Each structure stands twice: as C-alpha cells, then as structure tokens.
Amino acid sequence: MSIVAGCDVGSLTAKAVIMEKGRIISSALLRSKTNPQLSAEAVMQEALSKAGLSMDDIRYCIGTGYGRKNISFVDKDISEIACHGRGARWLNPGARTIIDIGGQDCKAVRLDKDGNVVKFVANDKCASGTGRFLEVMARLLDIPIEEMGSLSSKSTAPITLSSTCTVWAQADIVKYINSGHKIEDIGAGVNSAMAKRAAILANSVGIEQDVCMTGGVAKNEGVVQDLEKLLGKNIKKMRKADPQIAGAIGAAIFAMESLNGRS
Amino acid sequence: MNRPMPTHTHFFEDLLNDPMNYLVEASMDKGKIPIGYTCSYVPEVLLSVDPLIPIRIRAPGVLSTEIADIYLSSVICSYTRSVLEMAMDDQYGFLKGWVFAASCDHMRRLYDNMKYLNQADFIHILDVPHRHGNDSFSWYADELKMLLDNISSHHEIRFDQAALSRAIQDHNDFSALLTSIGDMRKPKNPPLSGTEFQAITLSSLVAPRQSILPKIQEFKESLSRQEGISDYRARLLIVGGQMDNLGYIRTIESTGGLVVADHLCTGSIPRLAPIRMDEDPVTAIAAHYLNRISCPRMMEAFDSRVDDIMKSIEEYRVDGVIIEFIKFCDTWGIESSLLANTLRKKGVPVLCLEREYQMTGEGQIKTRIQAFIESMGK
Incomplete structure (x- = not known):
C-alpha cells in the first residue's frame, strides 16, 4: 500500500x-x-x-x-x-491564482502553468482580512460563523465599515447594532470589508485565471461574490473536496x- | 546546520547583548572616549582617531517603546523608537557624545528629541547631500571638518594629519581582514554561516577594534579547520538598511537558506571598501563615505546599486535575494519595490521582507522564507 x-x-x-x-x-x-x-x-x-x-x-x-x-x-x-x-x-487543474484566507492570515499565490509558486504575498501581521476577523464579527452579531456568508444575499442596504482594523471595526459594528441596522446589512458589510482586503493582495500578485479560493473563508459565499465583483473575475468553485x-x-x-x- | 561553531563565535555574540559591553568599559578605564553614531554616512573612521572609539547605536533588548511613543509620531520606524527608548532609559549614558546624520526624516526626529530630552554631553548632526557631484562633495567635506572642529574643541583632542592617516590605515587593515573572511563565503561549501559572519561584523561596530582584532584573527585561522557547510538549500544575498539583530539571519538560515553575502548598512559590502591613503585624509574620508554605493537615500544612483548587487550575485553564486526593510522606512520601502521589479526582470528570485526592528513574528518570517526557497525549486 x-x-x-x-x-x-x-x-x-x-x-x-x-x-x-x-x-x-x-x-x-x-x-x-x-x-x-x-x-x-x-x-x-x-x-x-x-x-x-x-x-x-x-x-x-x-x-x-x-x-x-x-x-x-x-x-x-x-x-x-x-x-x-x-x-x-x-x-x-486550471488554477493559477489562489486566494487563501485562513484563521490568522490571508495569502495570495500565483502559480505557473506547472503549478509551481511564482509569486506570493501575505497579510500576516493583522487580524483584519482573516478568518479571525469574521469570527469576531459573527460573535458580535450573535450568529454562527457558517451563516455569515448567506447574509450578503439577504441584504438590501449593506453598511460600509470605515475601518477594517478588527478592533475598530468592532466599535463600528456595535454602533450599527445599537442604531437598529439589520443583521444582514451589517453582515454584508463585514463580508465586503473582507473581500476588499483580499482583493488588494490578489491584485498585487497579478491575477491569472483560473482564480480559486482556499481556506475556511472560501465557504463564505458573501465574501466570494464580493471578491468576484472587485476582481472582475469568476472565482472557480471547487467541488472535489x-x-x-x-x-x-x-x-x-x-x-x-x-x-x-x-x- | 549541525556542526561545531568556529572559534570565538559566542564571544562575538555576547558583545551584542547589551548597549555597553565589557570591552568598551575596559577601554574607558584606559581613557578612551566612546562616541555613538547612527548612520553609515557618519564616518566611523573619524570617530576612531585616538582616543575616540566609535559605537554604532543599536537597541538590543528593547521590546516596547512606551516612552519614545510619547514623543515620536506613529509613522516613525521602530529602530528610531527603540533607540530613543533606550536613551531615555539612560542605557547609553556611558557615551561621551552622539553624532547623527540627517540621512532620513526619522533620524532627524531622533536628533531633535535627543537634543531636547536627553541633553547629551555632546551632540552633532551632519548634513549629508542626496546627490553626488563636486558641489555635494565640497559640502560634505566641509561638514566633516565642522564635525572634527566641534569634537576637537569639546573633548580637547588634536586631529592632526598623522592621527587621521593612522586611523585610515587601521580602518583599511581591519576592513581587509573582515573582507578576507567575507570572501570565504564565495565557494560552494563555505566554512562559516551568515549568522556567524554577521556576529563578527556587528561586534566590530560596537567594540574597540584593537580589543577585538586578535579574536577575529583567531576566528579566521579556525575557519581553515572548519568543515564546509553543505546542508543548505539556497544561497541568499540580503539587501537592506539597519539590521543589527542576529535573530533575523539565524531565522533565515533555520529554514535552509545560507546567507552568503549582504548589502546592509550594518553589513560588509560595500562598507568595508578601503579608503585612499594618497590624498588629504579628510578629502579621502569624504570621498569614501559619500561616493560608495550604499543607501537608496542617494538620488540618481539606483543603476549603480543594481549593478553592484548583480556583481555580488555572480561572485557569491547567489540563488535568491531578500530585500528587508523596517516598517515605515520610506527610503528602503520605496527602493524595495523598484529594486525587486528590476532584479526580477533580470531573472533573479526576490523576496521583500517588511519587518520590525526587534525580532518579532518569527513564525511568519519562517513561512515566507521557506516558501521563497521552495518557489526557487530548492
């Protein structure tokens, strides 16, 4: 064997x-x-x-x-x-640009046609744009992390977070909750903020198609859809696993x- | 790298643990005058004219900068903060003077705050031109003469031609010794690691040369008995500014890289080039420090810096280049982007490593270096 x-x-x-x-x-x-x-x-x-x-x-x-x-x-x-x-x-097998959003960092990796790493960048100094950011926000909204992604499609007026710093964004979220904004609008704003951070990284490695997402945040359809809009590229779904x-x-x-x- | 270390490696490393080491203390007991300086555009050779001894300012062990943060803006680099913190904690109280260069805005703010807060016994700042050329050269030479006059009157020292020439000769002899050790990194299996070499170059910046010279000579002799290093994955050249913490190169080498050459302010190339002995000493010193290829603060010299790096890549058989810079360093931050693109176009693999002055985020650094080495197919 x-x-x-x-x-x-x-x-x-x-x-x-x-x-x-x-x-x-x-x-x-x-x-x-x-x-x-x-x-x-x-x-x-x-x-x-x-x-x-x-x-x-x-x-x-x-x-x-x-x-x-x-x-x-x-x-x-x-x-x-x-x-x-x-x-x-x-x-x-067609993947050339990988956006990996994990628990404590976010990376963009560009591969050559043989799958070797050509260029990579990482945000590994700050919790914003990571799975940890989403967890903190889900806890504030009192919803399971798995439900964060679906909020984007339910939202009609997503909020705009003025800061993607995890600490300062929490203060913003509390303000929106207290002023009666809908949970789905706040959640959509959080997903959008995540996508913006990831898009900066992805653009800096130079995007080549196919674009794929890995890591836990790849399962958040709100972040994936916002990222597609920001990059102007389709992010290939990976159903094999x-x-x-x-x-x-x-x-x-x-x-x-x-x-x-x-x- | 599991191998016995060359003779005296621990001796050199121990000199770097604190701002003041016992060799400086012993020299002071004999009447020597330690002068601190912060930048490669402050000619340490002028500060080594007897009885002066030059001490390159580092901030070993500073982990937080609560006091310095009160006085410096949030976009000042962590090297500047750490030095001010250490000075405010009076850990550099043994110095008999400070010499700064107006090499960047951060250093100017350090000078301002040191003058305002620390009230050092002697404090001086050199105005260094950003361009090469005859006018710049005359300006810088005049600045050096002013520095000499000020030190001379403050410490009652005579800087005659003979004393200056002796200091240049000592500088050249010492640099030749360090360069000969650095050259041993060119073969495929060098007898010393980048960490070991950096321990010598750094300790030579913070200890009196005459005290450390015999140990370096013995270190060099011991290298002939060392087995060459072969268990590395990639030969690396490191480029950047102030890097005075052994932890960084040690971390890089723990992932399988071997640092075989450096273009660092606190490193060996081109800092160790000889100074001409056949002209007026101050003129020769000014020409050496202003014209050598080094810092991106010098405008219109980018192509020369690239050529110099390419030459080292060839001589030291370099597989990849790491460009390191401290967060908020405008000078190296901008240079890194231009330099990385230019080197990549020439087919050189490059990793840009933004960092803090003190060693932090070791895990993240290891991941980046390891991925960089893997991406080279090593």
Whole structure:
C-alpha cells in the first residue's frame, strides 16, 4: 500500500488528509488545541480511524501550517503557501491564482502553468482580512460563523465599515447594532470589508485565471461574490473536496511525490 | 546546520547583548572616549582617531517603546523608537557624545528629541547631500571638518594629519581582514554561516577594534579547520538598511537558506571598501563615505546599486535575494519595490521582507522564507 498523508495545523483548525493512488480516502478537520502536536495527533487519529488505518500504514507524511515545525510524526515539512498552491491545483487543474484566507492570515499565490509558486504575498501581521476577523464579527452579531456568508444575499442596504482594523471595526459594528441596522446589512458589510482586503493582495500578485479560493473563508459565499465583483473575475468553485482542507491535500500530494522520488 | 561553531563565535555574540559591553568599559578605564553614531554616512573612521572609539547605536533588548511613543509620531520606524527608548532609559549614558546624520526624516526626529530630552554631553548632526557631484562633495567635506572642529574643541583632542592617516590605515587593515573572511563565503561549501559572519561584523561596530582584532584573527585561522557547510538549500544575498539583530539571519538560515553575502548598512559590502591613503585624509574620508554605493537615500544612483548587487550575485553564486526593510522606512520601502521589479526582470528570485526592528513574528518570517526557497525549486 502506498498510503500517504498531509497534516495542516493552522491557528484555528487542524486538518488531515490521507491519500492512496492520488485519491482522498479519508480526511478530518478539528478546532486547534493548545499546542500544534496535540492538534496534529488528534486530527490525524480521526482521519486514520475513519479509514480504519493506523499510523504504521502511512508511508510518508508531510506537515504544513503554522505548527508544521512542531509535529513529531511527519517526515518533512513544507510551507502552507506551497501546499495551498498544490492543493488548489489538485482541486482545479486550471488554477493559477489562489486566494487563501485562513484563521490568522490571508495569502495570495500565483502559480505557473506547472503549478509551481511564482509569486506570493501575505497579510500576516493583522487580524483584519482573516478568518479571525469574521469570527469576531459573527460573535458580535450573535450568529454562527457558517451563516455569515448567506447574509450578503439577504441584504438590501449593506453598511460600509470605515475601518477594517478588527478592533475598530468592532466599535463600528456595535454602533450599527445599537442604531437598529439589520443583521444582514451589517453582515454584508463585514463580508465586503473582507473581500476588499483580499482583493488588494490578489491584485498585487497579478491575477491569472483560473482564480480559486482556499481556506475556511472560501465557504463564505458573501465574501466570494464580493471578491468576484472587485476582481472582475469568476472565482472557480471547487467541488472535489472542502476548500478548507486544500493545504492538507497539497501536503499529501507532496508526500506522494516524495514517496515516488519526485521531490 | 549541525556542526561545531568556529572559534570565538559566542564571544562575538555576547558583545551584542547589551548597549555597553565589557570591552568598551575596559577601554574607558584606559581613557578612551566612546562616541555613538547612527548612520553609515557618519564616518566611523573619524570617530576612531585616538582616543575616540566609535559605537554604532543599536537597541538590543528593547521590546516596547512606551516612552519614545510619547514623543515620536506613529509613522516613525521602530529602530528610531527603540533607540530613543533606550536613551531615555539612560542605557547609553556611558557615551561621551552622539553624532547623527540627517540621512532620513526619522533620524532627524531622533536628533531633535535627543537634543531636547536627553541633553547629551555632546551632540552633532551632519548634513549629508542626496546627490553626488563636486558641489555635494565640497559640502560634505566641509561638514566633516565642522564635525572634527566641534569634537576637537569639546573633548580637547588634536586631529592632526598623522592621527587621521593612522586611523585610515587601521580602518583599511581591519576592513581587509573582515573582507578576507567575507570572501570565504564565495565557494560552494563555505566554512562559516551568515549568522556567524554577521556576529563578527556587528561586534566590530560596537567594540574597540584593537580589543577585538586578535579574536577575529583567531576566528579566521579556525575557519581553515572548519568543515564546509553543505546542508543548505539556497544561497541568499540580503539587501537592506539597519539590521543589527542576529535573530533575523539565524531565522533565515533555520529554514535552509545560507546567507552568503549582504548589502546592509550594518553589513560588509560595500562598507568595508578601503579608503585612499594618497590624498588629504579628510578629502579621502569624504570621498569614501559619500561616493560608495550604499543607501537608496542617494538620488540618481539606483543603476549603480543594481549593478553592484548583480556583481555580488555572480561572485557569491547567489540563488535568491531578500530585500528587508523596517516598517515605515520610506527610503528602503520605496527602493524595495523598484529594486525587486528590476532584479526580477533580470531573472533573479526576490523576496521583500517588511519587518520590525526587534525580532518579532518569527513564525511568519519562517513561512515566507521557506516558501521563497521552495518557489526557487530548492
């Protein structure tokens, strides 16, 4: 058996993907724990048990994400920038521009025709434009994070946030809530602010089609639609697997290539 | 890189932990006069005329800048803030003078605040032209003469021709030694890492040269017994301004990069070029500091800077260039964009790394460097 795995330990969630012959045979996604090793062990264990496997069955495993250097069971670590690029490419073979919005950072990556990273930029110093920003705003609006995306289509008069700083935007949101604005209008404004931040990054790497989104925020249809308007480009839907596990998929593909002696 | 470190590596690193090290203290006991300076356009060779010793101003260990934030605007760089914070905390109280250069607005504000708040014993600012040419050169040479006159009258020191020539000779000998060590980074498997080389160059900026010279010579001799470094993924050239924290290059090298050359204000190229000995000393010093290819504050010299970087890329077999700059640094912020585009057009992989003065965000930096190395197919 040539079973390989990718383990992506992010700031908010940990993801694991197990692949065999280029096909996902199991995956798991958990809320990150207090340290990367615990998160990695838990998520990998869940993915293994779903497939009825044990760690001994994994021939090669690659770690990625901010916790990648602290996972004991991986054979090698690769940056999440390369892994999201490779994962997006597997989800959509035409992908050339990847916008990855994760829990604590937002990245734009441009790939060449062979899927290699040509250029990347990251906002990794500020919570605005990240999944954390959406979480904070969803909590203020008292709705589950999963429902944030649908607010944009229900909104008739979206608000405009004057600041995308997470701290100052909270004050703005409270002001709008207190003045009786509809939740959907406020939520649409939050999604739009997120999209504006991501569009700046995407434009700075130079957009080439197909454009794809990975990371948890790819599941927020409000952000995706606003981003499409801002970029003037269609963002390809990736139905082959959950875009949130794209980094772990990329890591598993790199693991497969390492096993076959290609990298 | 798991290998025994060259002789005295810890000795050099230890000198960088505090603003004052024991070698400076010992020199002061012998009557030497430490003068702090902040920029590569302040000629440290003038501040090394006996009994002066030049100390390049750093702010090791400053993690927050509550006091400096009161006096400086929010768009002043964190190097400026950290230095003011350290000075306000009286950690540079041992200095017998400060010399600044009006190299950027941030340095001018530092000078203003130091003069207003710190009331140092001796404080001077050099006006440095932004252009090359005869008029600029005359202006800068006059500025240096004014500096010499002021130090001379304040500290009652005579700067005669012989003393100045001796300082130039010492500077050239010392620079030749450091350059010969830097040149050892050119082969495929160099005997020293970028972190180890930076430890020497930085410690030579904050310790009396005569005290540190024997250790550097022993370090160099020990390199002949060192096994060459082979477990790296990419050879990197680092370009930028004030980078005086070993943590950055150590972090870069922890991801598999090997820093083989630098074009930093606090680095080796072109800072260590020799000064001419066959003309009037002040004229030779002015020509050396004003005309060498270094800082993007100099207008109309962009092409020369690019050519100089391309030359280093070839000589040091560089795979990729990292352009680093401190947030809010106007000079390097603008240069980085132009430089990155120009180098990329020439086929050189480039990473722009905006950072804070103190080492922060290590995880994010590692991710960027690792992705950069991966993107080169290394």
